[in-house]
Amino acid sequence: MNLEGAILTIITAATPLLIAALGELVSERSGVLNLGVEGMMAMGAVVGFATAHLTGEPALGVFASILAGTATAALFGFLTLVLVANQVASGLALTLFGLGLAALIGDAFVSLPGQGLPEINIPILSELPAIGRIVFGQDALVYVGILLTFGVWWFLFRTRAGLILRSVGDNHASAHALGYPVIRVRFMAVLFGGACAGLAGGYLSLVYTPQWTQNMTAGRGWIALALVVFATWLPWRVAAGALLFGAVSILQLHAQAFGVGVPSQFLSMLPYVTTILVLVLISRSSTLLRANTPACLAQPFVPDR
């Protein structure tokens, strides 16, 4: 296996993690913990695939997957922000609900040929040696992921709206006292998280493996959640973490192919074991965690009077 091919596959494996984690990061920065990323991704994947298959337009499929994720998140937002249900329980329920509903919708689409999103190949540039395909020959969503990383950073730390969003996540009582609409800000953040998760799901069923199979998200939603903690709620570290996890999942595939003398089950575990290890290591350093953890994370807000 050559280096260029390895980097290409790592980037494509990292992109869905990156996009889903960025959405969750924004949601958590506003103080809402949405554990339903996996369910929203599954919904995005199946609706995106179905739309692309029925219309023959993969771009329309991408759009549909974003809508599906957003709609699923809206349900979560309504439960936790309007009805003030417990965020952890609602998020777990959302994952189960999303996976189940996706399997139901997707039943008719199992093993049908998919409509893959074409790669962008900029002539000449993408034929440059070594870096040509890596930099200029990826599919459109890889670039979306990179732009999104920059965009989320810029929004959170350079705009007034981002400042208000962070203030809501840090101290919702003070933000409310200053007159900021805590619930509305959080709802928007949850919807953004859902849109990203849906897009990440669409990436899986339209680009990564252009087909639909049940449970094709394979725990990536959970890894994205772990990534947010791993990155201590900072967008650039999310990107670095996504590449790391992408690399681990690709390495274990290659290791299996080369017949390393380790049972394949152990190798398949690697990304998940890495997740746990990284979380344990991060949690040992309380200063690292506390620095950026939104103080109101997962705390319900009920305005008094």
Next chain:
Amino acid sequence: MDTAPSAKLERRAGDGTPTLEASQIVKDFGPLRANDLVDFAIQPGEIHALLGENGAGKSTLVKILYGSLQPTSGEVRWKGQPVVVANPAAARRLGIGMVFQHFSLFDALTVTENISLALEDKHRLDDLARKIETVSEDYGLPLRPSSTVADLSVGERQRVEIVRCLLQEPELIIMDEPTSVLTPQEASDLFKTLNRLAGEGCSVLYISHRLEEVKELCHHATILRHGKVVAECDPAEETAGRLASMMVGADVEALERRAAPSGDHPVRLRIAGLSLSKPHAFATALDDISLEVRGGEIVSIAGVAGNGQDELFDALSGERTAGDANAITINDKPCGANGITARRRLDAGFVPEERLGHGAVPRFKLSQNVVLTRHGTGEGLVRSGVLDFVAARGVVHTVTERFDVRKAAPDPEAGSLSGGNLQKFVVGREYDRRPGVLVVSQPTWGVDAGAATAIRQALIDLARAGSAVLVISQDLDEILEISDRIAVISQGRLSEARVASGITREEIGLLMGGAHDGGGDAH
């Protein structure tokens, strides 16, 4: 926002009209009258102290001026014009700023970001940062705009609030016990800033319990007692003792006292040379505290809030253990190193000041809260690890009957009771055990007069039946009513306990103000 601070003076050229005037303010909370026909005026450039005991109506008046509360009747005039201050935002638009005792900042954000969030007009963050730097330097309130609030000391956080206030160009700043969280050095820096502001014509309404600093700083004082203005004076011309007696009301007639017990009762609670370091930066360290409480007597500890009462209570109850087992002796058993359950087993009971969250779990039923203080004392509520809720409900019944606790259900959640009723319950729960030693902090905090009498009566009954009762309270009337001996805590040191009949309010006031019998080094 654009006016330079120096332009304020001319703008506020005084013509004798007070900046703010309140006349005949009445505020009722149900049957309680918190403000009773209060008249109050503050002139431009005046630092005006508002004095009074806890519950005298100071914070109610301030909340009315700042728009957090609306008066039942009465009028507020701003520069001579009648105004309705509908909410804090309206107050800020008028030019009233407030620095709260408990800050309302965002820990994770920088100084600039915090201040930006409070400003309504459009601005760029880097412009604002420069402005913060200028204003903070100008007023001797050094701040780095890029620091994260979480990294700042309490004094620096207060500076952020003050600078936030100043950027809104206020003409009246209300400061609610600003020095209660400050080190002496920070406090003296604050005084310089306040004097500077007053010199520019800004009015400062200053609320504090610390009489010495009021004498040093303030031009005028209004003294509230039981919701009424009882005196106005120039604090610099009064002694701290005079101010204290005006606050507590030396004119109140002497109370009838029950016969004190004879001296041959055994000592049941002994504190011997108890010293404890500060648990956190802004707590008070306990300094060589010694006290003996005999069976049959009530000893009270008076003092202004924040002088070590909480720390002393935690040390006595065993929430914080002392290194030396002999520092605290209950019924002749050294227990300074033991925890709270071990001390309860020695036949002691404890009632903390904060009833919700500390004295009772809000979301637990009363019966469950009963179990919490006697799960380890072998009183039959726990048998082989299984809880006996029938017995616990029996206790709830007894306590609520005895203390007339009003509740909607036979066994409601603690959080559903009103403050006064819950207070009766948490005191009654310990009274019901008939502990040989009872330590109770603020026994009648926020309780109406009838219930307060019932609680005080219960404490007296308990003592007369042979228990040692230690009361920590800020209510001097209460202390004088029930105590056999009185000690005063100030800055973590406890005065000698003196027989209650031989001590005057004025003497207590002096001790509370920090004039220790022994050393005059208090600031």
